[in-house]
Amino acid sequence: MTSTDVAAAASAPTVSHESDLLRFATAGSVDDGKSTLIGRLLYDTKTLFEDQLSAVEAVSAARGDEYTDLALLTDGLRSEREQGITIDVAYRYFSTPKRKFIIADTPGHIQYTRNMVTGASTADLSLILVDARKGLVEQSRRHAFLCSLLRVPHMVLCVNKMDLVDYSQEVFDRIAEEFTAFATKLDVPDLTIVPISALKGDNVVNRSENMPWYSGCSLLHHLENVHIASDRNLVDVRFPVQHVIRPQTSDTLDYRGYAGQVASGVIKPGDDVVVLPSGFTTTVASVETADGPLEEAFPPQSVTIRLADDLDVSRGDMLARPNNQPRSTQDVEALVCWMDETDSLRVRGKYAIKHTTNEVRAVVKELKYRLDINTLHRDEDAEALELNEIGRVKLRTTKPLLCDEYRRNRETGGFIIVDEATNRTVGAGIITG
Template identity: 65%
Template sequence: MSTTNENSASKYLNMDLLRFTTAGSVDDGKSTLIGRLLYDSKSIFDDQMEAIEESSKKKGDEYTNLALLTDGLSAEREQGITIDVAYRYFSTPNRKFIIADTPGHVQYTRNMVTGASTANLAVILVDARSGVIEQTCRHSFISSLLQIEHIVLCVNKMDLVDYSEKRFKEIREEFRSFSSKLDVPDIHYIPISALYGDNVVEKSDNMPWYGGSTLLYTLENVQVDSDYNHVDSRFPVQWVTRPQSKEYPDYRGYAGKVAGGVFKPGDEIIALPSGFTSTIKTVETYQKEEEEVFQPMSVTMTLEDDIDISRGDMIAKPDNQPSVGQDIDLMVCWLNKEPLKPNGKYAIKHTTKDARCIIKEVKYKVNINTLHRVEGDKEIGLNDIGRIQIRTTEPLFYDSYNRNRTTGSVILIDEYTNETVGAGMIVKRD
């Protein structure tokens, strides 16, 4: 490989990454918007474009149907809706992107939760003709619940309201009124037409009254580094590495993904649950020792002392340890057609630790359109969100979800079918 190619590859690998999700009601144009982003940023292969153009011609579409770039399932193409979560990858000279195109239907709420669970930002589409509707509120609430700190409200189909500044401002004020109830610190408002590309990648000549940024510029420049918790040092151990090679006969490393804080050689650490302490000897990425590592880097850590640490243990700092407990409160999104069973037993996965748990109490269900608690109805079924309390067979080392999305999340698994039935966010006790 030439030096130029090596430098290009190195630059690409070290580029900042933004994960974002799209959400909106049916026919709000999510898939078309993503197709427009990919097309206008020149991230589509020629053969892909040719296939889409051919498909659009066969259907008699007036314009090339860019939504076909993301609606990959045959059922999606037939019905013209998004069913599953479609992931797409593209990059610009400034940033790499992973897009999760999520469904708008109520019955696919679980798919949206899946796609949004790792996102830094949510792009929520609103039809300029309809304005803020129940699905808008639901998707915004879920984004807030999942601690997505950046929302871009795209008022789409501005071409169908004559690019009206008055209509855009009405929708913006309507959403501001609702979003004041949410825990989202950073909200942007952009009027767009995904079909024609207005304010998606290039500024629109049809809306000279809009002085803000395009969608792509916003995505390229939104700051997400501060969204990670660099205060509370957390390192769930995924694997103990023992190469047993002649070069490293006594090597013992602890591999995993940093879930919070900063670790560097010389730091004092404590291993949980044993409580043994030691000092970090090295922190290593692939064939390289680092001066410091932080979330979300995948690393191998070696210690000065040979102490007992296994998969599922947690490495932290002695003066800043996670909560430890077996009685835990969760906000849970139910993902399975079989409803949650009060007093039911489930397998639970938290970071790298596997255990079992029992549902001690269902406290309430949330009406995700109004944000009100439903005290009387405690049956949590498919796509419902509610507050529950569980008791685990082993102590978990955790933080609240609003402090750390990694150490504050769990999944519940049906022990008989091995299906993931619930996604839980740990909350502080009232």
Template identity: 80%
Template sequence: MSQAVLEPDAAASRGMDLLRFATAGSVDDGKSTLIGRLLYDTKTIFEDQLEAVESASASRGDEYTNLALLTDGLRAEREQGITIDVAYRYFATPRRKFIIADTPGHIQYTRNMVTGASTADLALILVDARKGLVEQSRRHAFLTSLLRVPHLVLCVNKMDLVDWDQKVFERIADEFTSFAAKLDAPDLTIIPISALNGDNIASRSENSPWYEGPSLLHHLEHVHIASDRNLVDVRFPVQYVIRPQSTTVTDYRGYAGQVASGILKPGDDVMVLPSGLTSTIAAIETADGPVDEAFPPMSVTVRLNDEIDISRGDMICRPHNAPAAAQDIEAMICWMDETAPLRVGGKYAIKHTTRSARAVVRGLQYRLDVNTLHRDESAGELSLNEIGRVKLRTTVPLLADEYRRNRTTGGFILIDEGTHRTVGAGIIIEAR
């Protein structure tokens, strides 16, 4: 296998910020082709990968190198020509690192789209210029809004097939802007592209002289994401307690985890939940040594000046800025189980940050039609891929915030205790 690689040096990119973005859209809108084009244009693929794609394209009878095959890695996808699973890909430019989640377009894979977008900083929705907005376009726009993805990009693809008609682009842009006004979409950018030919992907295209905005890659490199982080509310879920078994180290006790929000510094006053005991931070350490501060999404070990009984599932926060210790939860849930629906009275294991508990469904307030935004208050259950507002009661308090305030401490999953499958993903609307 050839070891030549067309990607930036990893060491050089270390320390750059990371943008996670998810692609979505209807079937055949060109998501996989777009991602393949980004990987190709940024020289982030192995030479033998490119050779394999060229060979596969020729065997399929394609008259061009089908870059969609770079992400449609499953054989079933290649045979059917559709994306089924969420395909994650990495690439980097001299300015920023990227992780892409290529999510499915089919309506029956809504749960996969929710999974891919749940950690994204930006959502990229594609529409076919010939078809305009379709049901899936609105569905995915609503889901990205529900999941509080802070940046939204609409790519009007296949503009070459409508002869780069400015009126076609403007009609789609106006229609989508009107729909997005009903949603919580704080930052919207609309770009005309041709993923197949690379127009307006890595650089501005001469085929659209009427378009004055940036290329897609330029926008991805420069979109400001630092202010999207919650740096006010300190939330540090404890994942692991470190106590070395060495005879030479007898008094070390560190609490490892990932900073969910806020900024931690040595000397800060902190409180530990659920005990409510207080202390100050003695030191913050990483794999590379001590640091002067920690912020999301850093993984660190925190040491305190006082010996406090702390275990996995506890949370370190500020004394006067704490999450709710709640057993009654109202949440929007996307149901992911194809074998059994969610019903009132159902009992599940719940995983919230590093804390685990059991939960019972106390009520189903409504099922949401994500295409029309209609609320069906007569619904008695949630089936696969359906979304609804649910009341839960947990066996132990969850240390939770509203999802709109904190995506980490405001999200959870439900697990079937018999099969250990993840059956639902939820975002907390209210915790008390």
């Protein structure tokens, strides 16, 4: 890390309208109450429309339920409502005076692991539910491991259905101790454990009078106040170019801007940058948006950058600091989650790789092992990856990728795998080396 990078990190903004948004993903085993919890959050924060609530009440009455089933607010597919399970990733939005939220309600079934990976890949926080009556089950550990693998910075364990165990502190302490012991084997930088009842509303939005032994805050209070601004990489400048802007009007013939989303770092006018892969250096002339110029840009802002020199820059190129560049390599080692139902990943298989704004072709050179995410055992004799399986593979790309390790930069360390024949997304990978 250079002195310039340290200065950039020190001068980086700490408060912005972007930091007011928290993305979190729910996970857990079947019937742990994920959808009910989200419905409770929406209901108690008064972010429901009257017609939404009326529709849920009507469906609940038609099914003969004695209560309004708030889970129906997120189980939007007809097949989900009929089976009483979550299949697809349901995204819901709500806000409080302190923060805006995007929720990814992910499935609990083992056959929908790929959906859970999709929902958690962009999350700032993972919210894992366990049934107080059942304690930790295989899916609880599976989802905790996947969230750790995806480097989700914050994790909350909600011990749900406390009303069905008479709000027992002994039950809660036993589950909390067991999960904490398991989490020590994972990379979990921030863990919070909250006893709740999603059905009754205990400790969801307001503190519960039924659990006076619990001294922590409610779930919503934690979601509103968890600090996420420092989770972003504000040191390594990475700006993948998405589009070259060349207006064809008489007064803007000389305008050339490079549009994209700041993946990491802080970019300001006057900064020295290098254009990759060409290696030419220049300085930032201006940072602009539709609302006007900015003094600085930081993730995840979408901006247009103008350079002091007229260089050959196109989609797929990347701007970085001259003394702090991403790795340029054609040999990539990654953990891959396979998502295709029809075909498996095999050695010598050929695919398209979409990484940041770049797209290259690649061949699987080696499958080092398949990972059992329940036992963390490595099967080094595996010959293929099937649906929902995770393994470590070596890829050889047709041209270099400009990448970082995923643990350092989630944006430049992740990619998706596409079947060239069908254009289906068949896998997702995180770069390990």
